[in-house]
Amino acid sequence: MSQFHTLEVAKVISLTDDTVSVFFQVPEGLKETFTYQPGQYLTLKFNINGKEERRAYSLCSSPYTDNLMEVAVKRVENGIVSNHINDNLKAGDKIEVMPPQGNFILEINPNENHHYVAFSAGSGITPIMSMLKSVLAKEKKSKFTLFYGNKTKVSTIFHKELEELSKDERFNLISIYSRENTGDPLTEGRINKEKVNTLIKQDLNLLKADGFFMCGPEEMIVSVADTLKEFGVNKEKIHYELFTTPILLVKETQKPEIDFEGTAKVKVIYDDEEVELELNTKGATILDAAMEADVDVPFSCKGAVCCTCKALVTEGKAIMEANYSLSDAEVEEGYILTCQAHPVSEYVVVDYDEA
Template sequence: MSLPSYHELRVASVIQETHDACSFEFDIPDELMTEFKYRPGQFLTLRTPWEDDWLPRCYSLSSSPYENERLRVTVKRVNDGRGSNWLCDNVKAGDTLQVLKPAGAFVPKNLDADFLLFAGGSGVTPVLSILRSALSQGQGRVRLVYANRDEQSVIFKGLLRELAVKHPQRLQIIHWLDSVQGHTSPQHLAQFAEGFAKPEIFVCGPEPFMQCVEQAAKIAGIDGKSVHVERFVSLPSESEGGFEAIVQHAGSSATHLTVELDGETREIECEDGEVLLAAMLREGIKAPHSCLVGSCATCMCTLVSGDVDLLANDALDKNELAEGWTLACQAVATSSRVHLKFPD
């Protein structure tokens, strides 16, 4: 399996946000400006060294594509986290990092909507990008519920305060501190939906917090299709990540595959049980990919027509699957013709 198409990016600055969180801003050369266009809520995959191996790690963009600013990812240290601790301990302005182009589907379709945003800890990173983009480009109201252990853990405290002062009629920020209010519950969080008839909910944070928000949305009577959840898992190292190009899978079929990517359309033949990403790479199609285990969403694409089964999926939620998204690195055709389209 070929190495993903990483680009060398220079780190323009490193910002110490809190005692355990840093932001990294990147300089994007002119020839890569189109490649690194992004939408609010997306992430970058960084290739970080570890002993004699490499670790792909996904970090959300906290910058907004609608502001005149550098691309910025924010990284919070994780206990025994190999990627986060290496980045925070070693990277300084002027260094270069290997970075994949932006990816991810945790993106609003319409910035004019009313947004009910929930963030836990470093989960505020993509939520901040959505919040600032909605305030800049949209007309709706925005309410952010931001949960942390204590006041010292609040990332972007000053920026959030400035935004609340600047947009008093549209933006409301509610801080929830476990050290003061105790742990959140679905009943508590459901109260924060008051006054929002049909909001778009975006939530990112620790798994128990996100499950709590999903339950709160049900209590508040909000349509589950309006709830968007961003989940990240720790990806295997490059030496650990195994990938089978052809698998035994019930119902699989040899297929004629049509691929739309970067403004071009290619048609190739795939063997019975051949993973679609493997077939594309075999034919020289440079489809985006990283983890190869269905966890990072770098290879996500739209199933335009045909049928596929996913061997594994830790990246797409039920709403994204219903919208037609799939993962090329885990997709096996179950029909004689399949048409995939990668995002522009």
């Protein structure tokens, strides 16, 4: 159940000029609730200047090697929460935290003999870091290749930790800098289509990888995904996580046909409570309507990216304006992002408890 719990900040450490790591101590009684898989994220809730603010941050700790849960937070220009965390957060502070969520997961299986390839840039390293540490610790026969783009060495989050981890011969780290001279054109510049093309041609074995994981700016994700597909990589093997609402990927979202317009009855089930709402097909989203009716439903980004607001439609139909986080299979099963969903049948039952 996606409820907030109060966690204590164990420590805050500075990673670079504009990024800190925040470590949480999970009390014994909440250990099970806060179990997570590599790649998942936490939603943090703050009250800043009298206003509630929620943000999702990927866990960079590994559930297999780290006792404390860790998120790394990079300052965003004018970012209310990221600047608050960087400027004010300290050990001992109590924060409202939602249990780990998210579909961008690398499932660890100690018997696997896999090769994983990751592309990341800037703060997109956070979920990848959790995956990498987990694979190296638990899948003793697997290999991991990471292409990691940054401006310079000093601005690179986890630069030292990655260098340390790369002492393990199963981990191949390729750092690419856009504002640093490396002496090799291949590792200078940005991770764009041309660069990915060249990198792959240099080592065609990369294409045989069992899974590709990308996290970073949308342009990078699109460039890598397109190039991999052009090289014939099955799209089932390509996984990515967006931190912001996309622009380039919007084209892919399809609108299904609508067979009902008008005011629908929507039953919302959350935490074993049921509330019935009247909601116009062209009105507010199901999430906003439920909040308006005082149901404390979960949400974070409200931008179709994080999937915190996921629920199952168990009766009737609802459509989403956008979806950048649910898989095709989940949509097929009836899952929706309620922050994007509107009813399109006379009666709809939306169950958050099934998410």
